[in-house]
Amino acid sequence: MSAACRQAEILLKQYGHPPTNRIRSQQDFAAIYEARQRAGDQNLLLFAIRNSLGHSRLGVSVSKKNGNAVLRARKKRLLREAFRLIRHRLPTNLDLIAIPRPDVDGDLKAYQQSFQRLTRKLDQRLPAVERP
Template identity: 30%
Template sequence: MVKRFTLPKIGRLCQSKSFQSVYRSGKSYANKQLVLYVLPNLSATRRVGFAAGKRLGSAVLRNRLKRLLREAYRLNQEKFVSGVDLVLVARQPLINAGLAQVTKALLDLSNKAKIMRKEV
């Protein structure tokens, strides 16, 4: 059977209110490229949101960064625990990064935040 790596709508944070609750009540972890906000939720699902502030540049550039973050998360989503809300925020050094660097930064922060699944 082939695994499908999709990012379903139920697994995304879409509303501003959801983002704000994660920013306010969640715990943050940061490195040079990313900031990761983690907030435990009461459901069995994991939801994720992606952000890139206006300081990073034009809309085209910010959208590219969010696409990179989405792809890095999508390819590794089975490695994360369920029951958390995540927000990934891009930082300035991410502008010149490729997918491999984004993925490495994401996985490093996830290990730091202890939201990686234990491999059996």
């Protein structure tokens, strides 16, 4: 294996978005919504709860108000990519649901800034996880 391939593999592992960083189950979504801890700005609305996994996870919810299936899929990809790129700069142990604002066509940089600002706000507001 060449040095360039090894370096690419290391970067992929460092900045990857494995399935363990995703929220998919309806029970997880319901628990996050029930906690009623949210923060928003002009681009994004974030719901959050603490987890005890040692890393943050992301779920994305894009309603039909955001446009047709192609536009909704684009917003989902942008949100996941923004989270993936700045995950190492965000607070850990958070389960997040990101909901893009329907009247704003956010770009990658705007979503990254929103994630950083809103996760800091939610991290200060949420109680710490009790360890057994």
